[in-house]
Amino acid sequence: MYDLTVIIPTFNEEANIRNIVMAVDAVFYEHSIHGRILVVDDNSSDGTISIVNELKGTKENVEILIREKDHGLSQSVAEGFSHAVSDVFIVIDADFSHPPVLIPWMYEEIRNGNDIVIGSRYMEGGGIRKWPLKRRVISIGATFLGRLLFPDITDPVSGFFAIRKEVVDNAPLKPRGYKILLEVLGKGTWKKEKEIPFEFVDRETGASKLKIKTIIEYAWQVLDISLYSFTHHKSAAWREWTKVFKFGIVGISGIFVNMGVLYYLKEYVGLYYLIAGFLAIELAILNNFIWNDLWTFRQAYSLKLSSTWHRLILFHAVSAGGLVINMGILYLFTSVFGVYYLLSNLIGILIGFIWNFFVNRRITWIRP
Ligand SMILES: Nc1nc2c(ncn2[C@@H]2O[C@H](COP(=O)(O)OP(=O)(O)O)[C@@H](O)[C@H]2O)c(=O)[nH]1
Ligand SMILES: [Mg+2]
Structure with a gap:
């Protein structure tokens, strides 16, 4: 043998x-x-x-x-x-x-x-x-x-x-x-x-x-x-898909946080809507970060290698990029290609999501 x-x-x-x-x-x-x-x-x-x-x-x-x-x-x-x-x-x-x-x-x-x-x-x-x-x-x-x-x-x-x-x-x-x-x-x-x-x-x-x-x-x-x-579901590619799904669920939870906070700060606190909107986005990003860190990418190597602050900053930077992509596509499809604005936004959200997932996967939470 x-x-x-x-x-x-x-x-x-x-x-x-x-x-x-x-x-x-x-x-x-x-x-x-x-x-x-x-x-x-x-x-x-x-x-x-x-x-x-x-x-x-x-x-x-x-x-x-x-x-x-x-x-x-x-x-x-x-x-x-x-x-x-x-x-x-x-x-x-x-x-x-x-x-x-x-x-x-x-x-x-x-x-x-x-x-x-x-x-x-x-x-x-x-x-x-x-x-x-x-x-x-x-x-x-x-x-x-x-x-x-x-x-x-x-x-x-x-x-x-x-x-x-x-x-x-x-x-x-x-x-x-x-x-x-x-x-x-x-x-x-x-x-x-x-x-x-x-x-x-x-x-x-x-x-x-x-x-x-x-x-x-x-x-x-x-x-x-x-x-x-x-x-x-025992295959390695499935392990990756479950991360995509979890990331998507977290993203949806972020939309609720964003809308809820915006409504609350404008209606009950009386803030100007753009300021309320900015705070709402920030809280949604924090919400998403916490859930992704504790749940989606729980087993990532970088949890041991990098500090939470480091990941939080990276996540902000990637999210900002996602926002720019989303807005860019909204503008491009609506004003340049004449697509209905809600459809343009949906495409923007989708591509922003793909960006957010892949870039975070490669730099923020690495190697499970
Ligand atoms: N059995 C078998 N071996 C192959 C076949 N095609 C290539 N190889 C072998 O696979 C290895 C890599 O092939 P090669 O043509 O050098 O690929 P490259 O290095 O990607 O250009 C070599 O050892 C080849 O002899 C094939 O159809 N059958
Ligand atoms: Mg060769």
Whole structure:
């Protein structure tokens, strides 16, 4: 029984496969890891298969799975998951875009209690070398979409990651395209995740295989994971949706506070309505802050890291931004596009809400 299986998906990698297998095996040796290497190949037409077969002759921990139908990177990795028997899996590209020296660190983080460990290109210390602008733009777009579902994860579409076997044991993965990690995050069972930075280096030899079709498949995948989370309340994306709902309920409570205070201060205290209105907004913001802090984002890391004052100031700043967005859209849609003002305001409220949620989620209450 092996402790760890390193899964290497390959398609026509004769230029790299020997070196990557040797490099991973050397890392095992140096760190006394009892690991196995599982190459999952989509029936390459070049020398990949024969090279692995030759390596198998000298190394008993090397294995190859040759697939003949349903060609695809994600499908290959998923098949690797069901084939491997160890408790931990690590997925790594064959073309040295992912540094094998990080394998022991990832493995250790899994043993430290994380369910998923992700090699991140987008966190501090990470990066991408030798990518043309087009690739960068596509990748940033893909990452942005993925972060809507998993805001704490900087690189939810990384191809370099480690998981515990249980994460995918009963997961109904629908592997398509290139983003198997997003599928694992969306359909798998996990609580704790950790990212470690690395610098992605684009391949030196062989061709990259990204196509337009991949981008369309990816958008479907994000939608599919969102729908899945609505019916599977243990999923990580559902945990995120519950925050959105709570934030919305708090927002509605704020409207009542705002209206009530305005009415009271004007009618009973006799304040000028704009002054009353200003105080009403401030009290509504305080109301929303308290409920979000105690309820919506109760488990946020920043509750320990930052002071309540710090969060309160951030929340004010974000709310002010939301107000400007709301007013801006009200003006733009009504006076420029000629939309009925109540409808314009509704659109403004909605976009202001999205702003408030996402920005607060990223800066005020971080990492649950
Ligand atoms: N099994 C399998 N592996 C693939 C397929 N496409 C790419 N790969 C492998 O997946 C890894 C990443 O592919 P690559 O083309 O370098 O993607 P990029 O780095 O995102 O441009 C490499 O190890 C490839 O050999 C595929 O259709 N099937
Ligand atoms: Mg590559």
